[in-house]
Amino acid sequence: MSPVLAGVLQLLALVVALGLSYRPLGDHMAKVYSSEKHYKPEKWIYKAIGANPDVEMRWPAYLRGVLAFSVVSVLFLYLLQRVQGSLPGSLGFVSIDPDQAFNTAASFVANTNWQSYYGEQAMGHVVQTGGLAVQNFVSAAVGIAVAVALVRGFARSRTGELGNFWADLVRGTVRILLPIAVIGALVLVACGAIQNFAGIHEVGQFAGGSQQWNGGAVASQEAIKELGTNGGGYFNANSAHPFENPNGLSNLFEIYLILVIPFALTRTFGRMVGSLKQGYAILGTMATIWLAFTGLMMWTEFAHHGPAFDLAGGAMEGKETRFGIGGSSIFAVATTLTSTGAVNSFHSSYTGFGGGITMLGMQLGEIAPGGVGSGLYGMLIMAVIAVFLAGLMVGRTPEYLGKKIGTREIKFAACYILVTPALVLCFTAVAMALPTPAHSMTNSGAHGFSEILYAYTSGANNNGSAFAGLNADTQWFNTTIGLAMLLGRFLPMVFVLALAGSLAEQTPVPETAGTLRTEKPLFTGLLVGTIVIVTGLTYFPALALGPLAEGLAA
Amino acid sequence: MNNSVGSTGRVLWAGLRALLVLTVICGVLYPLAVTGIAQAAFPGKANGSEVEDASGRVVGSELIGQTYEDLRWFQPRPSRGLGTNTVNTRYKLILSGATNRSGDNAELIQWVKEAKAAVVKDNSTADYRVKPSDVPADAVTSSGSGLDPHISPEYAKLQVHRVAERNHLAVAQVDRLVAAHTDGRVLGFIGEPRVNVLQLNIALGELAKGRAQ
Numbered sequence: 001m002s003p004v005l006a007g008v009l010q011l012l013a014l015v016v017a018l019g020l021s022y023r024p025l026g027d028h029m030a031k032v033y034s035s036e037k038h039y040k041p042e043k044w045i046y047k048a049i050g051a052n053p054d055v056e057m058r059w060p061a062y063l064r065g066v067l068a069f070s071v072v073s074v075l076f077l078y079l080l081q082r083v084q085g086s087l088p089g090s091l092g093f094v095s096i097d098p099d100q101a102f103n104t105a106a107s108f109v110a111n112t113n114w115q116s117y118y119g120e121q122a123m124g125h126v127v128q129t130g131g132l133a134v135q136n137f138v139s140a141a142v143g144i145a146v147a148v149a150l151v152r153g154f155a156r157s158r159t160g161e162l163g164n165f166w167a168d169l170v171r172g173t174v175r176i177l178l179p180i181a182v183i184g185a186l187v188l189v190a191c192g193a194i195q196n197f198a199g200i201h202e203v204g205q206f207a208g209g210s211q212q213w214n215g216g217a218v219a220s221q222e223a224i225k226e227l228g229t230n231g232g233g234y235f236n237a238n239s240a241h242p243f244e245n246p247n248g249l250s251n252l253f254e255i256y257l258i259l260v261i262p263f264a265l266t267r268t269f270g271r272m273v274g275s276l277k278q279g280y281a282i283l284g285t286m287a288t289i290w291l292a293f294t295g296l297m298m299w300t301e302f303a304h305h306g307p308a309f310d311l312a313g314g315a316m317e318g319k320e321t322r323f324g325i326g327g328s329s330i331f332a333v334a335t336t337l338t339s340t341g342a343v344n345s346f347h348s349s350y351t352g353f354g355g356g357i358t359m360l361g362m363q364l365g366e367i368a369p370g371g372v373g374s375g376l377y378g379m380l381i382m383a384v385i386a387v388f389l390a391g392l393m394v395g396r397t398p399e400y401l402g403k404k405i406g407t408r409e410i411k412f413a414a415c416y417i418l419v420t421p422a423l424v425l426c427f428t429a430v431a432m433a434l435p436t437p438a439h440s441m442t443n444s445g446a447h448g449f450s451e452i453l454y455a456y457t458s459g460a461n462n463n464g465s466a467f468a469g470l471n472a473d474t475q476w477f478n479t480t481i482g483l484a485m486l487l488g489r490f491l492p493m494v495f496v497l498a499l500a501g502s503l504a505e506q507t508p509v510p511e512t513a514g515t516l517r518t519e520k521p522l523f524t525g526l527l528v529g530t531i532v533i534v535t536g537l538t539y540f541p542a543l544a545l546g547p548l549a550e551g552l553a554a
Numbered sequence: 555m556n557n558s559v560g561s562t563g564r565v566l567w568a569g570l571r572a573l574l575v576l577t578v579i580c581g582v583l584y585p586l587a588v589t590g591i592a593q594a595a596f597p598g599k600a601n602g603s604e605v606e607d608a609s610g611r612v613v614g615s616e617l618i619g620q621t622y623e624d625l626r627w628f629q630p631r632p633s634r635g636l637g638t639n640t641v642n643t644r645y646k647l648i649l650s651g652a653t654n655r656s657g658d659n660a661e662l663i664q665w666v667k668e669a670k671a672a673v674v675k676d677n678s679t680a681d682y683r684v685k686p687s688d689v690p691a692d693a694v695t696s697s698g699s700g701l702d703p704h705i706s707p708e709y710a711k712l713q714v715h716r717v718a719e720r721n722h723l724a725v726a727q728v729d730r731l732v733a734a735h736t737d738g739r740v741l742g743f744i745g746e747p748r749v750n751v752l753q754l755n756i757a758l759g760e761l762a763k764g765r766a767q
Contacts, residue, residue: 001739003746006744010744013743045575045576045579048575049568049572049575050568050571051572064562064565065565065569068565068566068569069569069572069573070569071566072566072569072570072573073569076570076573091642092642092645093642094641118649118651120639120648120650121639121641121642122641129585130581130582133580133581133585134576134577134580136580137576138573166568166572170572170576173579173580174579178580178584181584182587186588186595189595189596189600190595190596190599191599192603193599194601194602195589195592195593195600196589196600196601196602197589200642203602203612203614204613204614205613205620206613206755207620207621207624211614211618211620211648212645212648213602213615213648215602217589219588219592219600220588220589235650235699236649236650237650237651237698237699237701240652241650241699242617242618242699242701242702242703243618246603246617247745248745249745251744252744305657306657306658307658308659308663308666309657311666311670311694312666312670312694313687313689313690313691313694314691314695316695317653317657317695317696318635318652318654318695318698319695319697320697320698320699320704321697321702321705322704322746323745323746324745326746327744327745343698345698346652346653346654346698348652349655349657349662351657352656355656442654442655443654443656443659445658447659450656468652469656550657550658553658554657554658
């Protein structure tokens with residue numbers, strides 16, 4: 001079997017697996033966020049929090065919960081790293097410097113998992129397992145909570161109430177993420193991922209001498225890292241490391257974990273707004289972009305244009321033998337079209353166009369299918385924009401799901417889509433204009449520029465992958481990328497919740513013959529077009545200087 | 555004013571308590587439960603898939619690549635992205651990583667050129683000439699982790715003549731050894747065909763020892 005055919009079959013297998021879990025998982029999540037019943041252990045948790053899970057919150061209260069929980073999380077994670085040197089179970093690693101500790105805390109709370117540290121020479125068991133992995137769960141649960149609040153905004157009328165943040169946070173963690181993570185972690189161990197709390201130990205080598213490894217709760221962190229679209233690797237090489245991703249099967253399984261919740265949330269959305277077809281239209285948009293990107297990526301990587309790859313006879317630099325070009329390309333697209341940022345191969349050594357595809361994937365706003373929760377709310381914002389554009393074309397007040405998209409709503413949506421591009425382009429421009437940031441580049445020319453553009457694209461969009469030639473452990477990058485991650489995560493959430501509140505207050509407008517049918521394939525087409533045009537207009541000049549210049553020169 | 559400060563304080567306090575409870579669940583109970591089950595059900599894998607040679611000595615992990623100075627052994631892929639630990643100097647932990655060089659990077663072009671020349675030179679024997687076009691891509695490029703335990707079957711086959719000559723074995727014998735240690739794709743389409751270098755070299759060592767006796 002040719003590698004290309006094997007790659008296509010792996011993609012098909014992935015589609016089938018995702019299709020099989022779409023209904024049960026999507027319906028389960030809808031039930032989780034609609035049910036009135038609290039389980040016994042959940043009641044204990046609410047008691048410990050001191051919150052009444054049955055109190056409905058309007059958008060400012062919901063937002064306060066999100067922000068308070070996240071502020072506390074950043075501080076806690078920061079302090080944990082700052083005192084690591086005195087904690088037991090830290091493998092002898094020292095405390096993390098202030099700028100790097102801030103960057104890492106911001107990164108994991110913002111569901112980004114950008115890493116300016118090297119896992120195996122910086123973080124011990126306590127910080128990895130008790131700090132970083134915890135944020136992998138809860139930052140994902142916060143993302144889903146905000147998405148569900150927006151869906152409730154569409155589904156509810158004349159109330160302004162969006163649900164209870166604490167209930168959504170706890171339910172998302174214990175009823176959705178935790179059970180799947182347990183199963184996922186065990187599957188990964190069965191494939192060969194390690195799961196122990198051993199210290200640093202020496203292992204003999206075949207030709208003499210020895211290697212030194214650290215143990216770790218790797219499989220349990222790996223499972224939630226993919227499932228929660230987080231992406232922070234236990235080891236520096238992330239999912240390329242054989243202890244994190246031991247074989248072709250674990251590779252495909254990890255890609256499945258990355259995509260399963262973001263896709264299934266469209267079903268949850270359809271259920272909660274009372275029309276599964278509306279969910280299918282959103283799903284269709286996500287799937288179209290995902291399949292197109294994966295196809296393009298496989299094409300450019302198998303064609304391997306570029307002087308070094310032509311010489312080598314294939315684009316295998318930075319890729320593992322067991323995954324090959326196909327398994328690496330599918331992973332690279334899945335990780336950058338969601339907010340994951342885990343890598344099983346190093347994007348900096350992809351072809352010029354391949355690197356551009358990973359960057360463009362993030363720049364779309366990570367909505368195809370996007371991060372857990374953030375993908376759905378990002379896509380619904382684009383749907384609001386698309387409806388608005390359609391309204392302009394026919395001169396009619398736009399509506400979406402029975403709600404009027406008026407001045408107020410479109411302002412929130414417009415602010416949402418401006419935040420990340422503003423962060424990415426401004427920070428990149430400033431970094432390029434200053435004398436020192438360029439010293440961090442490994443490559444020069446167009447690719448050097450791409451390293452910096454990629455870093456801020458990845459940070460502001462909460463992805464976390466890198467053109468890892470960039471030495472990002474400097475005060476400048478730790479601080480500015482840290483800010484980009486926090487602002488890129490929480491400012492959009494403000495606009496999403498404000499929009500949700502505004503929608504929930506409205507009285508629904510009845511559907512008429514003139515209403516745009518947003519459950520039809522025509523709308524899916526309009527939505528894809530809107531996304532491509534908005535992103536293209538924003539980023540094309542920057543992409544032309546980086547990956548396009550590199551790809552065309554090859 | 556006072557009221558809003560008070561309510562902000564209350565929300566932050568609730569946030570802290572939520573974080574602590576969820577830390578116990580997701581950061582303590584979850585990893586411990588998974589570790590318990592993993593250690594009971596898959597102890598070998600959960601502890602790093604260590605491999606022993608015929609004498610029972612641990613010679614590494616099935617999953618982690620090694621270097622073999624002597625050319626009588628099958629050679630792994632280059633690993634130019636690999637580093638060593640600098641923070642905790644009591645140990646020399648392996649620092650996994652890639653080169654991160656782009657396709658038009660002058661250094662990478664040079665590395666590929668050198669690696670290709672070396673592969674051609676090392677593997678050509680008196681009656682077997684390696685052509686540069688025979689050299690597969692994995693033989694001249696570094697992997698993502700720098701720890702790739704595998705090489706492609708093509709690269710293994712390319713090394714057969716050299717290995718046979720240096721170990722005083724018949725080419726056909728070594729060929730059979732490579733064939734026996736070539737793993738196909740899972741279910742025929744997942745992953746890529748590959749040869750585990752450590753396993754292959756252990757078997758090669760046994761074969762050479764048997765011949766010497």
